[in-house]
Amino acid sequence: MRLLFFFLKFIISFRNLFSEKSYQVFLINQKAIFIYRSNPEIVVRDYYFYVQGLLLDSLVALNSKCLVFFECPGLKLLKICLPFYEIYLQIEHTLLDPKATKEFKTLPGKLSTGDGSENYLVRIAEFEKLNQASLVIDYSRVNLFNIASSELLKNFRLKSFCISPSLYPIDTKTSGRSGVITLFGNPEIPRRKLFLEALNNAQIEFKNVRGMYFGVEEVYRKAKIIVNVRQTDIFYTLEELRVLPALRSGAIVISEVAPYIKKTAYSKFIIFGTIEELPGLIKEVEQNYQVVHQRIFGDGSENSHFMKRMRRIEKCNVLSMQRAVNYLNSSAR
Template sequence: MSIRVNNSFIHIYKSPRWVQDFLDYIVSLLKYVIIKHDLSINIIIGNNACKYKDTGHNFKNNNKQIQININYEHTLLADEAKIEAPKSKVVCNDTNYLVYFKNFENLVKSDILLDYSLPNLYNVRTCLHYEYMSKKHLYIAPNLYDHLHIEHKNRNINSLTTFLNVFGKRKAFLINIKKNNLKHSNINNCFKKTEIQKLYQNTKILINIHRRYEAHSFEELRCLPALQNGAIVVSEKSPLTNLLPYNKLIIWEDYDNIIDKVKEILNNYEKYYKQIFCEENINILKNIEYANKKSIEVKMLNKLNNLE
């Protein structure tokens, strides 16, 4: 699909439904930069994640062209992962890490490589092998919603997970939470932005656990939108989360302690809610949009200036 923005064109490759909202958000940021600076450029975005037939693009103009891709995967893999990848300089809790790019052959062609995860970005920066990738790499927080919904009342789901693939550690967790007689929901058939928004606004606690034992990047695509809609987030501890601008809004726990922590929060819900969604923390959430716009604006203008 191609869209026109003034004298610019953006060709958007369709992405899997679980990341489509983030792609749409990125396109909104690109439109902002194009309009603000009255740019005449051609942008191709998202072909690395496209699993669908696409007719391609034929811009038929003399605009400068930028190729943008988005990394949706974990780059922070524990060293025991059975893959070949360069070593990271990140060490956390005596665990060594690798720097891994899924679908590297497409990502490397990017002029700009966007990433939902700040820990991903830092991990790549530690690796001299990927110095050229790091120069393209840019963090855009998945600030998907225009307005915050901070209200603790009328939330009917005590605890929520949104696990698409229920196996391994996630399967074990759901079995354990059932044994503890917690009123819990795992909802994995909700993908539209407005539907997810309603789900989060009806949730007291969102629980976040890594998909695989060796994959340790923090799942910002799930957790930041939940915070925007007033859900308390309890997450499995992850490396480098101290870098996150909203780090102190997340309740971090070891995997084995999460269920007990959820029980404690539910028993003291209003107290925790007031602590997490205090005025200072709400302002942190409000400032994320400005940071995203500034980051992508600077990156795009610098890239355009360097194009022949």
């Protein structure tokens, strides 16, 4: 196994010289060779490395010699060396408006929109690639709840596991914080543009941070309030890749309401409202910042309700990854 490891390491190092995508090789327990991207897509960089860390801890439980490819759609010739597993991230919204049938390929789901007459649709971006994967890691329990509602995705759901984005060390202190922050990559998108205009009309001082993928943790740690608004009226999954890391960094999160938020297991720590209600909520929090911060985060000790819930989510992530590896063992090729 060690000889194969050094051979693959040489081949991949040589390949990296001619590709923008850089890959690395890691030997796990003299049994599995883990191949991964060392320069993942920047929009999910922090989440990617968080999941990778959990994978490395859990893959030691693999039963047989194999190759494990994490977010490596290429490298096809290497996959003849040993039995292999392919693991991919699913980072898109699966919960779609019932009217979105023309814009995207979707499947019928069974989660009600709440009015009793329609159900949300299920959309899986890059379905062909993910459907061929050995394992799919999703950031959202709401996404998986929606996928599970589709009769056509039973097998896909079995190999899908939720790893919540418990990124960054928890820091709930109030000192050194200021301002209201939005993180709209494209603030010209109509509904977000209108929202920013509403903030201006309400005389709320804010800063929109765009195009920042490195150092976003510092933005969260220095902000009093992070505001989350959906990009469009079509996608309905809560943006957990933003709101949970912001919460863990001690920012008060004020978010546009989203369906089935109790599935996240931490929705009680977020302030929700309709997009029209958000400016008023922001003003209210600014005027009562210390009281609201105390209500959400408690005293910051390990015994606070917030800290207990964050630790529970971290533990659930570890257990979920262990179950994912057990799934690989049970479905060994």
